[in-house]
Amino acid sequence: MASLEREYRYFKAHQDELVEKYGGKFIVIVEDEVVAAYENELEAYTEMKSKYGLGHFLLQECLPQDQLVQYHSRVAFS
Numbered sequence: 001m002a003s004l005e006r007e008y009r010y011f012k013a014h015q016d017e018l019v020e021k022y023g024g025k026f027i028v029i030v031e032d033e034v035v036a037a038y039e040n041e042l043e044a045y046t047e048m049k050s051k052y053g054l055g056h057f058l059l060q061e062c063l064p065q066d067q068l069v070q071y072h073s074r075v076a077f078s
Helices: 005-013 015-022 041-052
Strands: 026-030 033-038 058-061
Touching: 005 015, 005 026, 005 058, 015 033, 026 041, 033 041, 041 058
Parallel strands: none
Antiparallel strands: 026 033, 026 058
């Protein structure tokens, strides 16, 4: 499974402009590009899982930094 670090770095580096354009939506990032934006998280996940496969896209709610909620996981994939 890919790490998605590149996609997350892209989101953080462009967060202000992405929030301006896609604020409140769920955006899908592949490599260094937003490939889709959805109103509904489940719809985004389902469609992108079929198109790219798990681990090959970042699904991120597009919110300003002060509104983001971070979850930490101790799950490791091998």
